[in-house]
Amino acid sequence: MGFNRVRGLADWLALNRDMAVMVVAVFLITAGNQLWTKYMPKYLAYLGAGIWVIGFYGFMEQFLGAVYQYPGGLVADRLGAKRALVFFTLVSALGYAVFLLADSWQLILVGTVLALIWESMSSPAIFALIGDVLPRDKRAMGFSVQSILKRLPIIVAPPLGGYLIEVYGYRGGMRIGFAVSIVAALAAAFLQEKFYTPRTRRSRGFESPFSLWPLMPASLKKLLVSDVLARMASYMVKVYVVLYVLDVLGATPVMYGLLVSLQMAAAISSYLPAAKLADTYGRGPFISATFAAFSLFPLALALTTSPGLLPAAFLIAGLREIGEPARKALIVDLSGEAHRGKVIGLYYLIRESVTMPAPLIGAALWALTPRLPFYAAFLVGSLSLAFFLATRPDREGEGAEDKYY
Numbered sequence: 001m002g003f004n005r006v007r008g009l010a011d012w013l014a015l016n017r018d019m020a021v022m023v024v025a026v027f028l029i030t031a032g033n034q035l036w037t038k039y040m041p042k043y044l045a046y047l048g049a050g051i052w053v054i055g056f057y058g059f060m061e062q063f064l065g066a067v068y069q070y071p072g073g074l075v076a077d078r079l080g081a082k083r084a085l086v087f088f089t090l091v092s093a094l095g096y097a098v099f100l101l102a103d104s105w106q107l108i109l110v111g112t113v114l115a116l117i118w119e120s121m122s123s124p125a126i127f128a129l130i131g132d133v134l135p136r137d138k139r140a141m142g143f144s145v146q147s148i149l150k151r152l153p154i155i156v157a158p159p160l161g162g163y164l165i166e167v168y169g170y171r172g173g174m175r176i177g178f179a180v181s182i183v184a185a186l187a188a189a190f191l192q193e194k195f196y197t198p199r200t201r202r203s204r205g206f207e208s209p210f211s212l213w214p215l216m217p218a219s220l221k222k223l224l225v226s227d228v229l230a231r232m233a234s235y236m237v238k239v240y241v242v243l244y245v246l247d248v249l250g251a252t253p254v255m256y257g258l259l260v261s262l263q264m265a266a267a268i269s270s271y272l273p274a275a276k277l278a279d280t281y282g283r284g285p286f287i288s289a290t291f292a293a294f295s296l297f298p299l300a301l302a303l304t305t306s307p308g309l310l311p312a313a314f315l316i317a318g319l320r321e322i323g324e325p326a327r328k329a330l331i332v333d334l335s336g337e338a339h340r341g342k343v344i345g346l347y348y349l350i351r352e353s354v355t356m357p358a359p360l361i362g363a364a365l366w367a368l369t370p371r372l373p374f375y376a377a378f379l380v381g382s383l384s385l386a387f388f389l390a391t392r393p394d395r396e397g398e399g400a401e402d403k404y405y
Helices: 002-012 017-033 037-046 051-067 069-079 081-101 105-133 136-195 209-215 218-248 253-281 284-303 307-321 324-335 340-354 358-368 372-391 400-404
Strands: none
Touching: 017 081, 017 105, 017 136, 037 051, 037 105, 037 136, 037 218, 037 253, 051 069, 051 105, 051 218, 051 340, 051 358, 069 081, 069 105, 069 340, 081 105, 081 136, 105 136, 105 324, 105 340, 136 253, 136 324, 209 340, 218 253, 218 284, 218 307, 218 324, 218 340, 218 358, 218 372, 253 284, 253 307, 253 324, 284 307, 284 324, 284 372, 324 340, 358 372
16 A cells, blocks of 8 residues: 555656656756855855956856757757766766866856756756656646756755855855765766666757757747746846845845745745646646746845845745746647757757847946846846737647647
8 A cells, every 4th residue: 555655646746767867866966066056156256257257157157058958959869868868967077076176267167168068958858858758747747846856955055055155265165065066966977877768769860950940839939939038037137146145235145045945945835736737727827927926036136125125035036936847848748759859959049049148238237236137137027928928829738749740
C-alpha cells in the first residue's frame, strides 16, 4: 500500500526516472550558483567595475543567453538530452573555476562566457526532455516540479551567501560560493551520466534558424511577443536590484538574501496548484498573472522608500512565477515533436536577442536617477500583459502538435 501511494504521488507529480534525474541535477547546480549569483553585480563593483561595466555584464548575460539557445537546441536534437546536459554541466564547471581564480572584473567577464553554458544551452534540452517523457496533460506539472526543485535552494542559499560575504568579505565569501558550485556541477554531471535513459532525437541534420521560422506556429509567435516585452521589463532592472536594495535603500547583504528567499517561497507555494489547474483548465489565466507581476514588481520597488517596505515588493516578485510552468508547457505544446529542441532554441534565441539592449538601457536610466529604470520597466511590462490579453495565443494550444506537425 505504501509503495502504491508513493507511485501514485510520483505519477501525480509527473516524476518518472528521467524527470527525477533532471530535477535533482537542476537542484544541485542551482544550490551552488545561488550562493553567489545574486551578488555578482556587487562583486564586480568590489573588483573596481563601474556602473557601465555592470550594465555590460547584464548585456553579456542577455547576449550569451541569446546566442547559446539555438546551438543548445541543435545539440539536444543531435546528441540527445543526456549527453547534451552532461556536456553543458561540465563546461559550466570550468566557468566557475575561472570565477574562483579571478582577481579582476575582466576575468569575471571571461568566466561568464563558460558559466552561462548550463543556464542558457540547457534550456532547450530540458524542454525537449520534458516533451519527450511526459504527455501533454502532465507537462505543466513537470515544469512546475522542475521549477520548485530549481528554486528551493534559493530560499536558503542567498542568505547563506550574504552571511559568507559578511563574515569573510566579498572576495572570500564569493570564492567559497564558486568552490561549492564546482563540486555541485561535477556531482550533477555524474548523476546525469549514470542514470539518464539514453534517448536520441530523430532530427539530426543542421537547419538554419531562418528555415525554422515558418515551422513556428502563429500562436507561438504571439506568445513570443508578450514574452519579449515581459523579459525586456525584467532585464532592464535585473542587475540593478541588488545595487538599489543595498546602496540606495541601505539594506544589508543578509537582508537582501532573506528577501530573495521570501520571493522564492512565494513562487514555490504557487507552483503545484497553479500547474495542476493549468493542465486541467488551460494555461491562459496563469500566464496572464505572470505578465502582470512582471510589470508590478519594478513599480513596487520604485515606490519603496525604506528597507522595511521591501518584503511586499519581493512577494510580488515571487508571483512572477505563478504562470511560468504553464507558459513553458504552452511552448512545448506548440513546438511540435519533429524539431522540438531547435524550435524551442529558436524561440529563446529570438527572445534573448531582442532583449539584449535592456541592461544597457537600464544603465543609462540609472545614471539619470536610480528609480527611473524601474518606472520604465513597469510601462514595458504593462504592454506585455496587454498584448497577451489581446491575442490569447493559449486558446490555440489545444491539439497544436497535431495541427502544425
